[in-house]
Amino acid sequence: MSRKRIRDIRNEELIEATIVAVHRHGYGAVTMADIAREAGASAASINYYFGSKEGLMEATMRHLLRKLRAAMITGYSAANSPTERLYAVMNANFSDQLFTVEQCSIWMQFWASAPYSPHLARLHHLNRARVRSHFRAELRRLLPAEGVETARQALQNYMDGAWLQAALSDQSVDPAAARAAARRVVDLALS
Amino acid sequence: MSRKRIRDIRNEELIEATIVAVHRHGYGAVTMADIAREAGASAASINYYFGSKEGLMEATMRHLLRKLRAAMITGYSAANSPTERLYAVMNANFSDQLFTVEQCSIWMQFWASAPYSPHLARLHHLNRARVRSHFRAELRRLLPAEGVETARQALQNYMDGAWLQAALSDQSVDPAAARAAARRVVDLALS
DNA sequence: AAAACTTGAATAGTCATTCAAAAAATTGTT
DNA sequence: AACAATTTTTTGAATGACTATTCAAGTTTT
Numbered sequence: 343m344s345r346k347r348i349r350d351i352r353n354e355e356l357i358e359a360t361i362v363a364v365h366r367h368g369y370g371a372v373t374m375a376d377i378a379r380e381a382g383a384s385a386a387s388i389n390y391y392f393g394s395k396e397g398l399m400e401a402t403m404r405h406l407l408r409k410l411r412a413a414m415i416t417g418y419s420a421a422n423s424p425t426e427r428l429y430a431v432m433n434a435n436f437s438d439q440l441f442t443v444e445q446c447s448i449w450m451q452f453w454a455s456a457p458y459s460p461h462l463a464r465l466h467h468l469n470r471a472r473v474r475s476h477f478r479a480e481l482r483r484l485l486p487a488e489g490v491e492t493a494r495q496a497l498q499n500y501m502d503g504a505w506l507q508a509a510l511s512d513q514s515v516d517p518a519a520a521r522a523a524a525r526r527v528v529d530l531a532l533s
Numbered sequence: 534m535s536r537k538r539i540r541d542i543r544n545e546e547l548i549e550a551t552i553v554a555v556h557r558h559g560y561g562a563v564t565m566a567d568i569a570r571e572a573g574a575s576a577a578s579i580n581y582y583f584g585s586k587e588g589l590m591e592a593t594m595r596h597l598l599r600k601l602r603a604a605m606i607t608g609y610s611a612a613n614s615p616t617e618r619l620y621a622v623m624n625a626n627f628s629d630q631l632f633t634v635e636q637c638s639i640w641m642q643f644w645a646s647a648p649y650s651p652h653l654a655r656l657h658h659l660n661r662a663r664v665r666s667h668f669r670a671e672l673r674r675l676l677p678a679e680g681v682e683t684a685r686q687a688l689q690n691y692m693d694g695a696w697l698q699a700a701l702s703d704q705s706v707d708p709a710a711a712r713a714a715a716r717r718v719v720d721l722a723l724s
Numbered sequence: 725a726a727a728a729c730t731t732g733a734a735t736a737g738t739c740a741t742t743c744a745a746a747a748a749a750t751t752g753t754t
Numbered sequence: 755a756a757c758a759a760t761t762t763t764t765t766g767a768a769t770g771a772c773t774a775t776t777c778a779a780g781t782t783t784t
Binding site: 367368369370371447450451453454455456457458463466467470492493495496498499500501502503504506507509510512523526527530531533 | 558562642644654657683684687690691693698703717718722
Binding site: 348349352383384385386387390391 | 766
């Protein structure tokens with residue numbers, strides 16, 4: 343039991359250190375030594391746990407995807423109308439925990455490197471397809487059939503664009519304001 | 534005169550090679566040797582013209598920004614109503630020449646590395662501010678004051694999100710379809 | 725002849741990964 | 755509890771491979 347625990351604790355520590363280090367140096371420039379220093383460990387021990395740098399990056403993206411999915415499911419189950427579920431998807435994406443410069447920045451780093459890593463690309467496509475089907479399911483109940491796809495693209499691209507802007511902003515972002523803005527965009531798309 | 538000409542020709546060739554090579558290998562992974570091979574030149578000659586890899590990357594981004602601005606101005610001057618000018622901005626961003634997987638991909642590479650390069654960050658911010666003011670100017674004539682900012686965010690983030698999606702798509706993209714979709718989103722935002 | 729251009733080879737540095745050996749934790753035995 | 759045996763974890767140092775940049779020596783153009 344405790345054998346597994348130590349491994350899990352180390353895994354989480356190293357992944358958190360990876361998030362910080364990638365945000366600080368960039369995905370393309372970050373080194374194993376940077377991450378090790380951030381975690382207070384050695385580069386060799388990272389390889390002991392994750393096998394390689396690529397393995398660590400993939401594990402980190404899985405971690406972030408899990409967080410995103412968890413936030414989504416939480417809000418989703420509390421909402422009980424199509425419109426509220428749309429708000430819930432937005433609120434999850436712009437929640438206090440997820441919508442920070444640090445996290446948006448690392449998401450963008452992963453997006454940029456996905457085309458060159460089949461593993462990352464696969465994870466990204468799965469996630470995007472899931473969000474797309476959520477949006478479609480709710481919008482079908484709210485709009486005539488010919489308007490569904492346009493509204494979905496408007497909302498989904500808006501979300502990605504907002505994350506991009508947050509990643510590139512040098513100031514800190516305001517999640518509450520982002521949620522309010524997203525809500526207005528949803529209303530606009532449904533009008 | 535011809536002294537300058539040779540230099541300009543080489544500059545363009547090397548920048549085009551950079552676009553291809555960065556798209557193929559990624560901004561973080563591309564090497565001077567990759568770019569040189571693509572251009573049929575040597576790595577040393579690139580340094581002769583651009584001083585350093587960073588100088589080459591900055592010049593390449595400037596080149597892309599110029600292209601974008603030129604496309605925008607062309608469409609803009611032909612349009613003569615606020616709505617048509619909004620369409621024109623969208624048409625420029627989704628023009629056949631600009632909206633390709635290759636170019637969207639390299640834009641995303643630049644976005645991702647902007648936070649770690651003051652030069653790139655500066656260029657990016659200037660460009661974004663310019664687009665923002667264009668959108669604002671037109672929307673102010675079409676919507677009540679309190680709706681302008683929401684519509685602008687919806688449109689500008691939509692554009693960035695669409696480019697992001699294009700960069701990550703493994704198939705080739707369809708600029709004409711993207712323009713039609715963008716037009717529907719503009720109509721949605723103005724309704 | 726002079727200036728501009730090109731490059732092969734050398735330089736000086738970087739980095740991920742491996743590995744042997746040490747340290748720490750866990751287990752089994754008494 | 756005590757102690758030894760075993761497994762798991764950690765790391766310093768070495769390895770091998772890769773890179774941007776420089777430069778002297780050529781080639782081409784003016």
